Amino acid sequence: MSEPQQQQVNLGSLSLEQLQMVREQVEAEIQQLSESIQQLKHASNKYIEAKEAMGGLKGTDGKDMLVPLTSSIYLPGKINSNEKVLVDIGTGYYVEMGIEQGQNFSNRKVQLITEQVNKVQTAINMKRQNLESIVQVAQSKISLYKQQQAQQSQQQVQQK
Amino acid sequence: MSSTKAPVPPTQAEIQQIQDQLIKARDAFQVHETELQKLSASRSKLLTQLNENEMVKKEFDLLESEAKIYKLNGPVLFKQTKEEAENTITSRLDIINNNLKTIETNFKDIEKKAMEQRNKIFEYQNKIRSLTAPPPPQAQ
Numbered sequence: 001m002s003e004p005q006q007q008q009v010n011l012g013s014l015s016l017e018q019l020q021m022v023r024e025q026v027e028a029e030i031q032q033l034s035e036s037i038q039q040l041k042h043a044s045n046k047y048i049e050a051k052e053a054m055g056g057l058k059g060t061d062g063k064d065m066l067v068p069l070t071s072s073i074y075l076p077g078k079i080n081s082n083e084k085v086l087v088d089i090g091t092g093y094y095v096e097m098g099i100e101q102g103q104n105f106s107n108r109k110v111q112l113i114t115e116q117v118n119k120v121q122t123a124i125n126m127k128r129q130n131l132e133s134i135v136q137v138a139q140s141k142i143s144l145y146k147q148q149q150a151q152q153s154q155q156q157v158q159q160k
Numbered sequence: 161m162s163s164t165k166a167p168v169p170p171t172q173a174e175i176q177q178i179q180d181q182l183i184k185a186r187d188a189f190q191v192h193e194t195e196l197q198k199l200s201a202s203r204s205k206l207l208t209q210l211n212e213n214e215m216v217k218k219e220f221d222l223l224e225s226e227a228k229i230y231k232l233n234g235p236v237l238f239k240q241t242k243e244e245a246e247n248t249i250t251s252r253l254d255i256i257n258n259n260l261k262t263i264e265t266n267f268k269d270i271e272k273k274a275m276e277q278r279n280k281i282f283e284y285q286n287k288i289r290s291l292t293a294p295p296p297p298q299a300q
Contacts, residue, residue: 015282015285017285018282086230089216090212090213090215090216091212091213091252092231092232092233093216093229093231093232093245094229094230094231094232095219095223095227095228095230096227096228096229096230105219112215156297
């Protein structure tokens with residue numbers, strides 16, 4: 001589906017108040033996108049940890065382990081099988097997978113997230129450029145205003 | 161020398177009237193903005209769900225037909241066939257896409273109204289600014 005139409009704004013035609021509004025909007029958008037990147041990286045780390053955990057299962061067939069019942073009570077147990085894991089693939093669905101298959105799943109997720117991070121970073125860079133344009137236009141307007149003020153002052157002096 | 165007659169300054173009533181119109185336009189704009197934010201939040205949630213379900217669908221496509229699939233209902237995992245699971249996901253995707261279309265239509269409509277109000281605000285602001293600006297120095 002198409003994104004809502006991005007509004008094109010001719011910065012030169014805006015007043016200083018309007019430029020300030022647009023500037024604040026762009027800054028808010030940058031902040032939001034930055035937070036998105038943090039969340040994506042956090043999710044990516046989870047998948048990496050999961051992959052490492054699955055890797056740690058190899059060669060552990062029949063080994064002793066402790067099963068946590070609560071945060072302070074454990075039961076002794078044995079690993080029955082290290083060939084299968086149950087993977088949460090989203091929206092309440094779980095699939096039984098071999099360890100290699102599960103690790104491939106994690107790899108795919110990390111790759112997808114990396115792609116998204118790159119897209120968001122590109123968007124941030126673009127908005128930062130927009131922000132610089134806004135600041136430049138605002139500054140040139142201020143300079144022009146001061147120039148006009150100075151000229152008016154001179155005219156008034158000459159009239160006296 | 162005869163002095164040029166100064167332009168008649170706008171009455172206070174005229175300025176007040178424009179300011180009232182400005183306040184109305186600003187309030188209307190705010191209402192539209194609030195509605196857009198709600199639609200934006202709904203759309204965002206639906207897009208997240210759409211993305212999630214599409215990725216689950218892709219994972220199903222990678223599985224062999226005899227894969228053991230479980231569906232979480234509350235705290236319990238129920239076994240499902242691949243076909244059952246795929247049908248469920250497909251239905252969800254259809255519902256989500258329909259909802260997204262509805263939201264997009266509403267969004268464009270209200271966004272247009274908000275833009276109109278915003279333009280009115282700028283118009284009234286400029287009008288007030290020009291009316292309240294100090295008159296140019298008298299030419300002698």
